[in-house]
Amino acid sequence: MLRFFLKRLGLAALVAFTVSLISFSLLFLAGDPAIALAGEGATDADIEAVRIQYGFDRPVLEQYGGWLGNALTGDFGDSYYFKTPVIHLVAEKIPITMTLGLCAISFAILLSIPLGVLAAVKPNSLIDRFALFLSVIGQAMPSFWFGLILIVIFAVNLGWVPVSGSDSWRHFILPTVVLGYYATPAIMRLTRAGMLEVLRADYIRTARAKGIRPGKVLFKHALRNAVIPVVGLTAVQLGFMLGGSVIIESIFALNGAGFLAFESISRNDFPTVQALILIFSLIYVLLTLLADLLNAWLDPRIREA
Amino acid sequence: MNAQTVDTAENTGPSQSAQMRRRIFRHFGLLIGGGILIAIVLGALLAGALAPHDPYAQDLANRFADPVWKEAGSWEYILGTDHLGRDYLSRLLYGARISLLIGLVTALISGVIGTIMGVSAGYFGGKVDAVVMFLITVRLSMPVVLVALAVVALFGGSLLVVVTVLGLLLWDRFAVVMRSSTMQIRGLDYVTSAKALGCSTLRILLTEIMPNVLNNLIVIVTLEMAHAIILEAALSFLGLGVQPPLPSWGLMISEGKNMLLFEPWLITIPGVALFALIFAINMLGDGIRDVTAPENRN
Numbered sequence: 268m269l270r271f272f273l274k275r276l277g278l279a280a281l282v283a284f285t286v287s288l289i290s291f292s293l294l295f296l297a298g299d300p301a302i303a304l305a306g307e308g309a310t311d312a313d314i315e316a317v318r319i320q321y322g323f324d325r326p327v328l329e330q331y332g333g334w335l336g337n338a339l340t341g342d343f344g345d346s347y348y349f350k351t352p353v354i355h356l357v358a359e360k361i362p363i364t365m366t367l368g369l370c371a372i373s374f375a376i377l378l379s380i381p382l383g384v385l386a387a388v389k390p391n392s393l394i395d396r397f398a399l400f401l402s403v404i405g406q407a408m409p410s411f412w413f414g415l416i417l418i419v420i421f422a423v424n425l426g427w428v429p430v431s432g433s434d435s436w437r438h439f440i441l442p443t444v445v446l447g448y449y450a451t452p453a454i455m456r457l458t459r460a461g462m463l464e465v466l467r468a469d470y471i472r473t474a475r476a477k478g479i480r481p482g483k484v485l486f487k488h489a490l491r492n493a494v495i496p497v498v499g500l501t502a503v504q505l506g507f508m509l510g511g512s513v514i515i516e517s518i519f520a521l522n523g524a525g526f527l528a529f530e531s532i533s534r535n536d537f538p539t540v541q542a543l544i545l546i547f548s549l550i551y552v553l554l555t556l557l558a559d560l561l562n563a564w565l566d567p568r569i570r571e572a
Numbered sequence: 573m574n575a576q577t578v579d580t581a582e583n584t585g586p587s588q589s590a591q592m593r594r595r596i597f598r599h600f601g602l603l604i605g606g607g608i609l610i611a612i613v614l615g616a617l618l619a620g621a622l623a624p625h626d627p628y629a630q631d632l633a634n635r636f637a638d639p640v641w642k643e644a645g646s647w648e649y650i651l652g653t654d655h656l657g658r659d660y661l662s663r664l665l666y667g668a669r670i671s672l673l674i675g676l677v678t679a680l681i682s683g684v685i686g687t688i689m690g691v692s693a694g695y696f697g698g699k700v701d702a703v704v705m706f707l708i709t710v711r712l713s714m715p716v717v718l719v720a721l722a723v724v725a726l727f728g729g730s731l732l733v734v735v736t737v738l739g740l741l742l743w744d745r746f747a748v749v750m751r752s753s754t755m756q757i758r759g760l761d762y763v764t765s766a767k768a769l770g771c772s773t774l775r776i777l778l779t780e781i782m783p784n785v786l787n788n789l790i791v792i793v794t795l796e797m798a799h800a801i802i803l804e805a806a807l808s809f810l811g812l813g814v815q816p817p818l819p820s821w822g823l824m825i826s827e828g829k830n831m832l833l834f835e836p837w838l839i840t841i842p843g844v845a846l847f848a849l850i851f852a853i854n855m856l857g858d859g860i861r862d863v864t865a866p867e868n869r870n
Contacts, residue, residue: 278709285710293723407851409802411809412825412843419836503712510715514806528718529810532725540722547715555713 268563275559279552286548287338291331294537334541343542348534353542356527361546363523364512367442372505374447375454380497383458384490387466398459402452410511414445414518431520442519446511450504457500461493468492495566502558506551595863602859608852612845616668623662624650627819631657636835651841655827660838663819664845670820671801671849674735678800679793681739686746687789691781693747694754695773704747711744720803721812729815734807738800749792753785787864794857798850805846821846 301318309317318324322333337344343353386395421441422430428440465471466489474484512525520526524543531539596602615622631653638645639652639660651660693704720737727733757763758781766776805822807813814820816827821842828838 278706282706282709282713285706286713289710289714290719290722293719294726403851403854406854407798407847409805409822409843409846409850411806411822412839412846415825415829415832415839416843419832419839423833506713510717513715513717513721514810517810529721532718532721532812535725540718544715544718544722547718548713551713551715 271563272560275556279556283545283549283552284335286552287335287545288331290541290544290548291334292327294541295327295330338542338545343545344538346531346536346539348531348536348539353538356539357524357542357546360522360524360527363521364509364516364525367439367446367512367516367521367523368505368508370439370443371446371508372450372501374443375450375504376501378447379451379455380458380490380494383455384462384485386455387459387462387493388485390463395459398455402455405448405452408448410445410449411514411518413448414441414515417441417445418518431518432522438519438521442515442521445518446508446515449511450501450508453504454497454500457497458493461496462489465489465493495562498561498565499555499558502554502561506554509547509550592863596859599859599863601855602863605852605855605857605859608848609856612668612849612852613672615665616672619662619665619669623659623665624648625659625662627658627662627666628817629658633657636831636838639837639841642837652835652837654824654838655831660824660841663824664821664842667819667821667824667842668845668849670731670814670818671804671846673731674738674804675797675801675853677735678738678742678804679797681736682741682743682796682800683746683789683793685740686743686792687750689743690747690750691754691777691785694751695758695777695781697755701751704751708744708747711741714741716741717803717806720807721810724807724812729807729811729813731814731818734804734813738803742796742800742803745796746789746792749788750785753788754781757781757784787860790864791857791861794853794860798853798857801846801853802850 301314301323322330341354345351346353346356349356382398386398389395418430421427428437432438471484471489474488512523513528516523516525517529528540528543634653634657635655637649637653640647640650649659651664654660689704693701720741723737724733763776763780766780804813808820808822809826811826814823816823824842825839831838
């Protein structure tokens with residue numbers, strides 16, 4: 268188990284490092300940040316001054332090395348826009364995005380696992396078709412449009428929830444539904460497929476033959492095994508949601524890290540964008556690592572592989 | 573096919589192509605998806621002939637004209653006009669071209685990258701596989717929306733930039749699926765015998781492996797087309813994708829957003845079009861999977 272853990276940890280570190288290298292060089296390849304920073308109407312001398320001030324005149328690898336060294340100590344430089352340390356900005360916003368992500372994934376799990384189980388217990392029944400319908404709709408609905416439609420219905424016409432902002436828990440309801448619904452089809456399909464397979468297994472028949480209550484067979488014997496792959500998928504979906512939060516938070520003006528990312532991109536605030544890309548990938552890497560470990564703990568067969 | 577021939581075919585055992593035809597015509601989702609998609613493709617191809625107006629022609633005196641089903645609507649502007657008085661139906665038809673183009677080209681770029689990576693990983697295994705698996709993990713760890721937004725913002729939003737960025741980002745599913753499909757068949761007898769006959773590796777990959785992973789490839793192409801179309805719409809919606817005055821559906825939703833409270837149909841119409849297109853492509857993909865490999869159905 269320890270060996271497995273160390274191997275995964277090493278891989279995770281290597282992945283995070285590569286992602287940071289790619290995102291750094293991407294922002295570099297894309298053109299001269301000094302021109303953008305100096306603003307419109309800047310003279311060549313202005314641009315040159317900005318270039319030296321921010322250190323853009325140094326070789327790219329040297330800049331990357333410096334940035335990475337600082338980033339490892341939690342120093343991502345100062346935001347070009349706010350002139351304050353990026354890490355403070357991020358630390359202020361990330362709890363909102365985490366709250367949204369956790370609410371959304373809970374919503375997705377509460378909706379999709381019961382539906383997936385029920386659909387598997389009675390394949391081709393009305394409830395199975397309803398689950399399929401929900402997932403087909405969910406896959407085809409662009410999340411930003413779904414968000415706007417919910418705003419029109421629930422915030423504007425019915426007035427049940429506020430249109431935008433992030434001051435109270437009521438501001439989180441619509442974003443949670445939109446972001447969570449997005450993850451529902453995948454989790455539901457996997458739960459259903461897993462349950463269908465497990466329910467055919469001999470030990471389920473044995474359990475039933477022993478006269479164990481159907482509910483207990485379903486949840487204690489079957490779901491426990493069917494849910495193993497779902498754990499990994501849920502972690503991955505939570506990671507995707509952080510990426511999706513960029514869109515959702517922008518629509519609802521929910522003042523989290525996703526919205527900060529979108530605004531920083533519009534403002535050419537490279538240090539902030541850079542830091543957010545790295546932090547989002549780190550969270551994703553940690554989540555998949557956690558899922559791997561959880562899976563290995565739940566299913567000893569994985570450890571051997 | 574009429575009932576008579578079905579009966580006789582069943583008695584003698586239907587030919588493979590007849591079985592396939594029957595599966596296609598009995599698959600409800602495939603027919604619905606295919607039908608909607610054909611309609612949208614036709615609309616896009618014939619936009620020049622079908623569109624009642626020039627999609628770029630502004631008429632500031634006639635802004636926010638109501639669509640025909642509202643009281644003030646007229647058949648002149650069936651779906652109304654937008655904030656610059658441009659005919660909404662014409663923009664919708666031309667917008668289909670953008671979505672389809674984005675979907676096709678992105679799927680082509682990412683399909684080529686992902687298939688080469690996945691097939692080589694699956695066929696050669698060992699170190700090649702380890703490298704490809706690592707690249708897939710790295711790619712999955714990158715927040716797609718964030719990276720795409722940042723790159724598009726830096727290079728400037730245009731159709732070409734959006735398509736390139738999405739194509740370079742969305743190859744992961746191709747690589748994953750092609751890798752596992754290739755692994756499943758690389759040890760089969762016909763591959764071994766091709767090797768024994770002395771076929772070159774390239775020839776084995778092209779004539780033995782590729783035709784047998786093609787079904788899976790087509791399914792992923794549909795999935796990724798849908799994915800790319802949604803992402804383009806989202807990027808354009810956020811203002812960092814296709815730029816005005818192009819009639820991208822995402823952009824139309826974004827422009828209509830300001831009138832959300834007063835004219836909700838401005839976002840409803842392009843949204844429904846987007847939904848219908850994604851829905852159709854997904855249905856088609858699921859249908860192709862079911863029809864070509866019925867044993868894979870859950």
